[in-house]
Amino acid sequence: MPSPPGHAARLALTVMLFVLATTPVAGAADRTPTSGEAAWTARPAVSGSGTDDGRPYFYLEGPPGTVLQDRLSVTNPGTAPVTVRLSGADAYNAEDGGFSVRRGSGSTGTGAWLRTAVAEVTVPARTRADVPFSVTVPTGATPGDHPGAIVVRGGGRSVGVRVRLRVGGPTLAALTVEDISVSGRTIHYTLVNRGNTVLAPRITVGAEGMFGTLLRREARTLPVELLPGQR
Template sequence: MPSPPGHAARLALTVVLFVLAMTPVAGAADRTPTSGRAAAWTARPAASGSGADDGRPYFYLEGPPGTVLQDRLSVTNPGTAPVTVRLSGADAYNAEDGGFSVRGGRGSTGTGAWLRTAAAEVTVPARTRADVPFSVTVPPDATPGDHPGAIVVRGGDRSVGVRVQLRVGGPTLAALTVEDVGVSGRTIHYTLVNRGNTVLAPRITVGAEGVFGTLLRREPRTLPVELLPGQRVRLTEPWRDAPALDSATVRLRVTAAGGAHGEATARAVFVPWLPVTGGALLVLAAVAAGAYAYRLRRSRGRPSDGADDGRPGPSSGERQHSESRHLAKAGAES
C-alpha cells in the first residue's frame, strides 16, 4: 500500500492539475465581449414540442388556401449583454447566379406578405434563447404550389434570413425549359426557367458532337441551384478542352423531380483566329509587295517623251551625211 505522505502528494498534484485545466476555460469566459456584438446571436427554427433539438434547417409549412399555419423562431444570445433584433417576413427569389435571396418587406406579395411575427422587435437577455411565435395566413385565392419566403432577422450590423418553405395545397406542376444556349471561348452559357409551381433541383447532362466525332460527354449531375417557381437563372458550364478547329453541336438536357425536363442545342464554330489572322496579314503583305514591285518594273521600262525607244539610233557620221544631203537638195531646188 502507498504511504500516507505519498498518497497526499498525489492527491495535491491532482487538484493542482484540475485547477490548471479549468483556468483557460474561465479565462475564455472572462474574455467574452460585453458589448453584445451582433455576430454573437443566432436565429433558426425552434426545436420540436418535445423539447428535443431536431435541427431543422428551415421551416416547412403546408396547408390549403384560407388556412392559418403557425410555428416558432428561436433567437439565441450567447453573449454577456442583451441583444435587440427586428423581425419581418420576405418573399424569396433566385439571384442572377441562382443563389437564394429575399426581397424587402415592401416588395413581397407572397409568403412575406402573409407572415406575421408575434413581435416586430425582440430583446434577448444575455445567455438566453427567445422563442418567437409567428403565423402565415394563406389567402383563399392563393395559387397551389410552393411559395418560398423567409423571416428576416436584423440586429446590429448583421442580417439573417431563416427560410420558410410554404406549400399551398392543390395541383402541382414540375416544368422547366433550357434557353439561350451559346458558346463563348471555352464556356457554355445557358438559361434555366422554372415554368411550374414547385421548387426544382435540376440535373444537367452536357454533350457536344463535332465533324470528326464526339467532343464532349458528361454524366448527369445535380446543379447547386434551387430553382424557385417562375424564376430564371443564367448559368455557365466550363469547357476547358474545347477544340481549336472544328464545327460543333452542343446539346444540354436538364431534368428534375416530378417529370420536369428540357433540352436545347447550339452551334459553335471553333477557329484559331490568331494564327489565321497572322497568316492572312502575311498573305496581304506579300500581295502588296508583289504589286508594288510589278508597278516599279513597268514604270522603269516605259519610254518617256524624246527618250530612246529601244532601237539603235544613227551614228554621228550618218547624221552628218544626212544633213549634207538635205543641204545639197535645198541648194538644187533654189
Template sequence: MPSPPGHAARPAIVGRLVLAVLLFTFALTPAAGAEARTPTPASTASWTAQPAVSGFGTGGGRPYFYLEGPPGTVLQDRLSVTNPGTVPVTVRLRGADAYNAEDGGFAVREGKGSTGTGAWLRTAAAEVTVPARTRAEVPFSVTVPTGATPGDHPGAIVVQSGDRSVGVRIQLRVGGPTLGALTVEDVTVSGRTIHYTLVNRGNTVLAPRIAVGADGAFGRRLLRREARALPVELLPGQRVRLGEPWRDAPALDSVTVRLRVTAAGGAHGEATARAVFVPWVPMTGGGLLILAAVIAYAYRRARARARVRTPDDRDGGSSPPGQSPADQQHSESRHLVKAGAES
C-alpha cells in the same frame, strides 16, 4: 526592560493595515493613459436565429421551416433567437419572399416588395430584446389567402440587428395540384464556356441535373458529360444564367452543343446550339502577311510600268499605230535627206 509582547506587535500590525489600504486604492485607480474596460461589441455578434426546437408538427434540428396547408389556412410556428453574448441584443423581424439571385443563390426581397409568403407572415412582435446568455422564442403565423395558387411559395423570416442580417428560410406549400416544368434556353458558347439559362415554369421548387454533349463537323464526339446535380435550387417562376466550363474545346472546328436538364416530378428540357472555333491569332497574322504580299506586288508592278514610259509619252506625243518611236525617228530622217536632194 523588554517591552510587552503586545506592544511590540502593534507597529507591525498597523504597517500591514496601511500597506493593504494602499494596495486596494492602487487597484481601484486606473493607470495614467489607460481606459476602463467595457464589453466589446464582438460579444453580441454570435447571436443566432433558427427554427425553434419544437415547432409545428416536427422536432428540433430543422434547417428551415416547412409549412403546408390548403388556401384559407392559418399556419403557426416559432422562431428561436439565441444570444450567447454578455450584453442584450435587440433584433427586428419581418417576413420576405424568396427568389433566385443571378448566380442561382437563395435571396430575399427587400422592404415591402413581397406579395407571397412574406406578405402573409406575421410575427408576435416586430422587435425583440434578448438578454445576455438567453434564448427567446418568437411565435409567428402565416395566413394563406383563399385565392392562393397551389404549389411552393418560398420565403423567409429576416432577423436583423445592427449591420448583421440573417434569413431563416420558410418552405410553404399550398395544397392543390403541382406541376414540375423546366426549360433550358439561350445556349451560347463563348471562349471555353458554354452558357445557358434555366427556367422553372412549374409551381414547385426544382433541383436540376444537367448532361452535356458536343459533336464536331464530321460527327466526331468532342464532349460527353453524364447527368449530374447542379448546385442550384430553382424556385417557381425563376430563371438563372449558368456556365459550363469546357477547357479542352477544339481550336478549329464547327461544333453542335447539346444540353439536357432534368428534375424530380418529370421535369425536363433540351436545347442545342452551334459554335465555330477559329484560331483568330494565327488567322489574323496569316491574313496580314498575305495583305502585305499583295501590296508589295502591286507596288513593284507600278514601278515597272513607270520605268518603260518614254520621254515622248511623258510630253504627250504619240507614235503611229504599229510603229515604235525609234522607227518613227528613222523615217523622219529619210524624209529630210530626200527633200535636200530634190532641192
C-alpha cells in the same frame, strides 16, 4: 480538313436535363459575427417535446384559406441584452443562383402573408426567446411552393431563416433550357423553372460537330435550388 470559320457557333447542341424530385430549401446559416457584433442566432424553434430536432428551415403546408403557425427561436449567448427586428420576405434566386430575399415592401407571397407576434424583441443575456408567427394563406393562393424567409436584424447583421410554404393543390415540375449559345470552348445556357415546385436540376451536356461527338459530360447535380418562376 480544317473547320470553317464560325464552326463552333454552328455546333448542333444537345442539352438533356433530368429533374430530380423537388428538394427542400436548405436552412439559412448564420454567418460568424465579427468583433463587436452580437453573437445571436436565429433558427426554427425546437419541437413541442423540447428536443432539438435540428430543423434547418420552416416547412409549412396547407390549402388556400389556412392559417399556419410556428415559432422562431432567437438565442443570445452573450453577456449583454440584444435587440433584433423581425420581418417576412419573399425569396428568389440571385444572379448566381443563390438564395436571396426581397427587401422592403417588395414581397407579394409568403413574405406578405407572414406575421410575427412582435416586430421587435429584446433577448436578455444567455437567454433564448421563442417568437410565434403565423402565415395566412389567401383563398386565391396558387398551389405549389412559395419560398420565403423570416429576416432577423440586429447587432450589425441580418439572418434570413428560410420558410418553405407549400399551398395544397396540383404541383408541376417544369424545367426548360433556354438561350443556348457557344463562345469559344464555353457553352452558355439558362435554366428556367416554369413549374410551381422548388427544383434541384441534374444536367447532362453534349455537343455534336461535323465529325461526331465533341463533348459529352456525365450527369451531375447543379449546386443550386431553382425556385418557382426563377432562372
